[in-house]
Amino acid sequence: MPKLSRETLTKAAVESAKPQARVYSLRDAKVVGLVLRVQPTGRKAWAVAYGRGQATTIGDFPVMTLEGARITAQRLLAEIAEHGAPLRAQRKAETFGEFIRDQYGPHVEATAKQGKATVAAIKSVFGGWYDKPLTAITLADWDALKAERLRSGTQPATVNRDLDRIKAALQQALNWSLMDANPLAKVKRIKRGIEARVRYLSKPEEKRLRTALEAREKRRRKSRESGEAWRAARGKDSLGAFQGYTDHLMPMTLLAINTGLRRGELTQLRWADIDLKGKRLTVRAGYAKSGKARHIPLNTEALATLKACRKQHNGDGPLFGVAAVTKSWRNLMTAAKLDDFRFHDLRHTFASKLVMAGVDLNTVRELLGHGDITMTLRYAHLAPEHKAAAVELLVL
Known part of the structure; x- marks a missing residue:
């Protein structure tokens, strides 16, 4: 018989449950009927036990969280109470x-x-x-x-x-x-394969991108000034001068090129994830593609970018409040005269610049949040001088 234990399960208890020689179960005292089965292989599966020896699996941990398992189990137990069995089983x-x-x-x-x-x-x-x-x-x-x-x-x-x-x-x-x-x-x-597309900015291209960003900011500020004059002439309330950046595009671009964050990670960043004094930001596990949290140190430009953003925020909620930059990015690429360059390629630029500066691939992997080194190896060819230096160490 599987080993049983009863306790009010916590996230820490579920995560720390180790596989044993035989399958065993942890029963939740908070939602009676919810069971976590731990297999010898290490698989952890949520199930709802009901009746005499009857149970139905509802999902695997960590894909289904403890909170999610409790919600699903309560719904399922309500079905069982009303119909005698889960409706889905019928x-x-x-x-x-x-x-x-x-x-x-x-x-x-x-x-x-x-x-x-x-x-x-x-x-x-x-x-x-x-x-x-x-x-x-x-x-x-x-x-x-x-x-x-x-x-x-x-x-x-x-x-x-x-x-x-x-x-x-x-x-x-x-x-x-x-x-x-x-x-x-x-x-x-x-x-x-590791030959997958790696498009990154050359130095002239990066200069054109930054010039286009600055020009866009200047146009938007000038447009605001013109609008203010129009409003003043008609006795309308002032919107005030822009504080920090005029919108999300320039700070998102600068952060991406200095941190390697994916667009989805940037759009979900919240001020609670930013430590200006400690000069680092945290990509939370809940929105990281890998499902694992990681900490990114902030260089001088990234820190200055966030401090400028801070001027227009009260320090709560999301940094940018947008889900996409499709239209503004397309217009920026036209202005910068950049072909075949996606927002995601800013991440490639970040990684490529690190490798060409001599940073080891495992450090680059950790900063990018890759699950293994395979994906990071696509950048290895950018440091040929290090390979040459390595073989020079061989002696006859």
Whole structure:
């Protein structure tokens, strides 16, 4: 019999639960019926126990957090109290669309930080499957969709995210006993070699970018001054001069080029993540792509940028309050005469400049938040002089 323990579970207790030779369970005293099963492999799965020896898996930790597991378990236990069993266990014949709309969608929105975005992405990419019976989805369906996505120019990284989302959804259907097997369980992500695209700014290009940013700021300030004169002439209230930057574009660009943060990490930064005295910022695990927090030291320009931003904020909430910079970035690229340069390439510029300055790849990996060194190796070719110095150490 598995070992059982009863306690009011905490995040620390769940994270510290170590695998043993046999599966064991931790039972939550706060939501009676919620169980964390720890497998010898290290897998930690949430389940809801009910009736005599009956249980249903509801998700894996850490994908499903303790808070999310409690919310899901309470909903499931309410179903069991009213109907004698989970409703999902009673409904096996349904379409993929009904599964997403009625079950998986509410579940992932309640338990995942980007739940709504995940559901929207599934509908956008897999909408053609919505009328298909859930149990009729096959590997061939995925292969056909993947091929079509790649033919249309969708990047492999985006297709990999598509795969991650659909595998997670189908795995949850399996956990809920709505399917006998996950047809995509063994499908692997598209491998991206270290030769993957690395576009970074040359010194002349970076100079043009900075010049375009300064010119844009100057135009916007001049426009504000003109508007103030117009308002004054008509007796309207003054908007006041700009404090710090005129909008989000210049500070986001400067921070990206000096910290290597992804656009999504920048847009979710909050003032609570910034330590101006300690000269560092924290990328929280909740919005880091890797799911792990990391701390980035602030160089002189990054620190000055944040201090300028601070002039227009009260120190609470998000730094920028925007989700995208698509239009303003496109106009900036035109003004700077930069071709084939995305906002994400500022991250490549950050990494490339570090490597060319002699910073070791593992330090670059830590600053970028890469899970392993493989992704960081794409920058290795930028330091050929270090390879040459290494082989010179060989003696006859």
